[in-house]
Amino acid sequence: MMQRARELDAADAIAHFRDCFDLPEGVIYLDGNSLGALPKASRERLHRVIDAEWGEGLIRSWNELPGGGGDWIAMPQRVGAKIAPLIGAQAHEVIACDSVSVNLAKLIGAALSLNPGRNVVLSEPGNFPTDLYMIQGQPQVEQRLAERDTMIEALDDSVALLLLTHVHYKTGEMFDMERLTKAAHDVGAIVLWDLSHSGGAVPVDLNGADADLAVGCGYKYLNGGPGAPAYAFAAERHHGDFTQPLTGWFGHAQPFAFSDEYEPAEGVKRLLAGTPPVLAMAALESGVELIAEIGMDALVAKSRALSEFFRECVADLDLDLVSPRNPAQRGSQLSFRHENAYALSQALIARGVIGDFRDPDILRLGFAPAYLRFVDIAEAARHLAQVLETGEWQRDEFSTRAAVT
Numbered sequence: 094m095m096q097r098a099r100e101l102d103a104a105d106a107i108a109h110f111r112d113c114f115d116l117p118e119g120v121i122y123l124d125g126n127s128l129g130a131l132p133k134a135s136r137e138r139l140h141r142v143i144d145a146e147w148g149e150g151l152i153r154s155w156n157e158l159p160g161g162g163g164d165w166i167a168m169p170q171r172v173g174a175k176i177a178p179l180i181g182a183q184a185h186e187v188i189a190c191d192s193v194s195v196n197l198a199k200l201i202g203a204a205l206s207l208n209p210g211r212n213v214v215l216s217e218p219g220n221f222p223t224d225l226y227m228i229q230g231q232p233q234v235e236q237r238l239a240e241r242d243t244m245i246e247a248l249d250d251s252v253a254l255l256l257l258t259h260v261h262y263k264t265g266e267m268f269d270m271e272r273l274t275k276a277a278h279d280v281g282a283i284v285l286w287d288l289s290h291s292g293g294a295v296p297v298d299l300n301g302a303d304a305d306l307a308v309g310c311g312y313k314y315l316n317g318g319p320g321a322p323a324y325a326f327a328a329e330r331h332h333g334d335f336t337q338p339l340t341g342w343f344g345h346a347q348p349f350a351f352s353d354e355y356e357p358a359e360g361v362k363r364l365l366a367g368t369p370p371v372l373a374m375a376a377l378e379s380g381v382e383l384i385a386e387i388g389m390d391a392l393v394a395k396s397r398a399l400s401e402f403f404r405e406c407v408a409d410l411d412l413d414l415v416s417p418r419n420p421a422q423r424g425s426q427l428s429f430r431h432e433n434a435y436a437l438s439q440a441l442i443a444r445g446v447i448g449d450f451r452d453p454d455i456l457r458l459g460f461a462p463a464y465l466r467f468v469d470i471a472e473a474a475r476h477l478a479q480v481l482e483t484g485e486w487q488r489d490e491f492s493t494r495a496a497v498t
């Protein structure tokens with residue numbers, strides 16, 4: 094397998110982009126789906142923003158500085174515009190701000206404003222918790238849950254919003270965005286897609302699917318850094334029509350008019366609430382630029398090739414794959430069910446193979462195509478085989494749960 098892996102690496106047209114990341118020696122990082130790696134350019138970018146824009150420019154950096162740089166005020170739109178082509182959106186339909194959770198609250202509110210008279214939000218049991226919690230936190234909303242194979246039957250004319258995560262965080266299963274969006278529109282419902290495990294890893298065509306609203310995560314496949322701002326999408330046809338509940342001053346038509354009355358800005362700018370976190374935004378911008386440079390087509394092809402190669406490498410092991418076998422129907426990850434998944438993940442981490450565990454019994458391995466090599470895949474598979482064969486995972490130290498798994 095190692096020989097094959099070397100050949101695949103030699104033929105990989107985007108292999109050199111690995112050098113754009115800082116990866117620790119002796120680590121095989123299979124958790125880029127939870128926290129992306131550090132782009133070398135982000136370290137430089139942050140130093141520049143800290144020293145030149147904050148240190149020297151001070152408050153002047155909110156506007157463009159003479160000689161370039163600054164223009165912090167435009168960062169949410171600028172970064173959103175760079176994310177847009179990665180998800181099949183137009184530049185002015187995406188804005189970078191807040192966390193996914195906060196953007197969900199805003200967009201659930203936006204959906205209700207577009208669909209007055211309806212109050213049901215339909216989702217699936219086992220969706221990412223924050224998606225469900227944010228539905229449950231809306232006092233006027235009735236939550237309805239349906240299993241994914243009965244989702245379309247559960248749609249009726251009481252549904253204001255269908256809120257789904259495109260790629261399931263635990264299993265990697267992917268919804269057919271176009272089909273579900275159409276089914277929702279057929280009953281007059283708005284659709285909100287959570288792209289947290291999709292953006293930067295799988296093909297997404299929001300406008301091609303006629304999607305209404307979307308959110309996505311900045312710190313996973315976009316490598317925006319821990320707690321990076323998220324992004325929000327609203328289709329152009331809804332601009333001007335929707336309102337959202339977090340009516341802060343940055344979403345005002347003229348924040349620096351300091352008027353007493355809220356008046357929403359045009360388009361997605363009204364999704365802003367407060368002052369953007371400039372340092373975090375700069376790191377996200379740098380991560381997004383790198384993903385855009387590598388290109389989604391190449392990333393998608395490599396993601397599929399990496400995960401298929403891993404499957405080949407572990408074909409002889411007694412493992413229960415819960416992700417779809419067809420790489421076009423899953424995210425950039427493989428999830429395996431195992432009674433001792435937590436201890437297995439810990440034993441792998443002790444060997445330098447960092448994946449993760451998702452309650453109650455899932456070992457989740459992510460394949461970030463921007464920086465993983467096929468030799469990493471072959472090595473990771475070899476470690477997994479050894480951990481299983483030797484029973485090494487049974488050691489006591491591997492069963493104590495940390496706060497973050």
Ligand SMILES: *Cc1c(COP(=O)(O)O)cnc(C)c1O
Binds near residue numbers: 193195221224262287
């Ligand atoms: C990672 C993730 C989030 C993260 O939400 P935050 O509010 O940014 O912490 C939300 N939804 C899904 C599906 C995720 O995978």
